[in-house]
Amino acid sequence: MLTDAHHRIIDYVRLSVTDRCNLRCTYCMPEQMRFVKSSALLTDAEIITLLETLAAAGISKVRITGGEPFLRPGLIPLLAKIKAIPGIQQIAITTNGVLTRPYIPDLKALDITHVNLSLDTLQPARFQQITRRDQFAAVTQTLDSLLAHQLQVKINVVVMDRVNTDELADFAALTREQPIAVRFIEEMPFNGQGHAFSGINWNFETILDTLREKYTLHKLPDAPHSTALNYHIPGHSGNIGVIPAYSRTFCGTCNRLRISATGSVKTCLYGHDVLNVKDLMRSGEALLPAIQQALHHRAANGFEAERLHTTAPESMSVIGG
Numbered sequence: 001m002l003t004d005a006h007h008r009i010i011d012y013v014r015l016s017v018t019d020r021c022n023l024r025c026t027y028c029m030p031e032q033m034r035f036v037k038s039s040a041l042l043t044d045a046e047i048i049t050l051l052e053t054l055a056a057a058g059i060s061k062v063r064i065t066g067g068e069p070f071l072r073p074g075l076i077p078l079l080a081k082i083k084a085i086p087g088i089q090q091i092a093i094t095t096n097g098v099l100t101r102p103y104i105p106d107l108k109a110l111d112i113t114h115v116n117l118s119l120d121t122l123q124p125a126r127f128q129q130i131t132r133r134d135q136f137a138a139v140t141q142t143l144d145s146l147l148a149h150q151l152q153v154k155i156n157v158v159v160m161d162r163v164n165t166d167e168l169a170d171f172a173a174l175t176r177e178q179p180i181a182v183r184f185i186e187e188m189p190f191n192g193q194g195h196a197f198s199g200i201n202w203n204f205e206t207i208l209d210t211l212r213e214k215y216t217l218h219k220l221p222d223a224p225h226s227t228a229l230n231y232h233i234p235g236h237s238g239n240i241g242v243i244p245a246y247s248r249t250f251c252g253t254c255n256r257l258r259i260s261a262t263g264s265v266k267t268c269l270y271g272h273d274v275l276n277v278k279d280l281m282r283s284g285e286a287l288l289p290a291i292q293q294a295l296h297h298r299a300a301n302g303f304e305a306e307r308l309h310t311t312a313p314e315s316m317s318v319i320g321g
């Protein structure tokens with residue numbers, strides 16, 4: 001079993017399968033983004049070896065992320081191989097929805113039932129401003145198809161001051177008829193210096209206060225390692241969540257490890273890279289002792305990790321959001 005310096009059990013890995021993306025969300029990356037060469041990415045075989053090793057050490061949940069995961073050639077066969085690893089009980093995926101729709105039957109067939117779809121506005125023109133691309137229709141078609149296939153959909157909404165805060169109630173309204181979880185995420189500094197970041201005006205409390213102006217929110221019990229504070233609006237089919245990603249109220253129960261598409265490992269989103277599993281595998285060194293060692297030096301929380309991380313904020317697409 002993997003544990004950290006603070007006796008937290010680590011049973012969840014977030015794995016980026018590509019740093020490439022077909023959107024250019026302003027909160028995530030600059031317009032001109034440099035992507036790594038394909039040879040720098042973990043290969044399918046390396047991903048499987050890595051996850052087999054982690055699963056043998058107690059990792060039971062994997063979230064596939066990126067960049068945009070559906071830009072990785074052969075994603076569905078790779079997911080099928082991950083699914084077959086003993087010990088992996090749940091695979092989830094986070095996607096921007098641009099290319100996702102044709103693969104939804106495959107996801108369903110593989111029992112990959114948890115899909116997080118990122119959508120920060122319900123207005124096509126604003127979508128183009130936020131993502132710098134004209135793909136709103138593709139994303140909403142993916143949303144409709146995910147629901148039609150009865151997958152468990154969470155919509156990730158990054159709340160941005162003076163950009164989309166006037167749409168919080170509109171997003172909450174989506175939960176009236178559909179069994180969607182809409183999760184409002186505090187903006188974090190990881191934009192690869194796409195724009196200046198000096199803290200947030202909209203934290204989870206401001207978001208909740210604004211929602212309460214229109215809706216009654218009933219608190220739901222949160223799952224043990226949930227990053228979201230979850231609520232239900234009476235009479236609605238779905239739920240609302242707020243994720244204090246910048247306020248970092250959930251670090252005490254964090255059970256996750258992050259691995260980038262090039263194999264860099266972070267033990268905290270706000271921290272620096274602690275080792276590279278691709279380098280270890282390519283030089284024939286053992287993975288598990290190095291990972292356990294890194295966890296023994298894990299910061300207590302995201303504030304401590306941030307203090308120790310002195311370089312400029314990376315893009316979430318590089319970290320693997």
Ligand code: SAM
Nearest residue numbers: 027028066067068095096118156187188316321
């Ligand atoms: N491309 C996929 C997508 O957008 O869903 C997966 C990767 S993306 C980096 C994963 C998540 O990180 C998305 O929900 C995105 O909204 C979120 N994200 C990216 N940059 C962020 C930031 N600066 N603050 C908060 N969330 C961010």
Ligand code: SF4
Nearest residue numbers: 021025028067096317
């Ligand atoms: Fe791409 Fe996702 Fe980053 Fe947007 S948030 S630029 S979709 S990686």
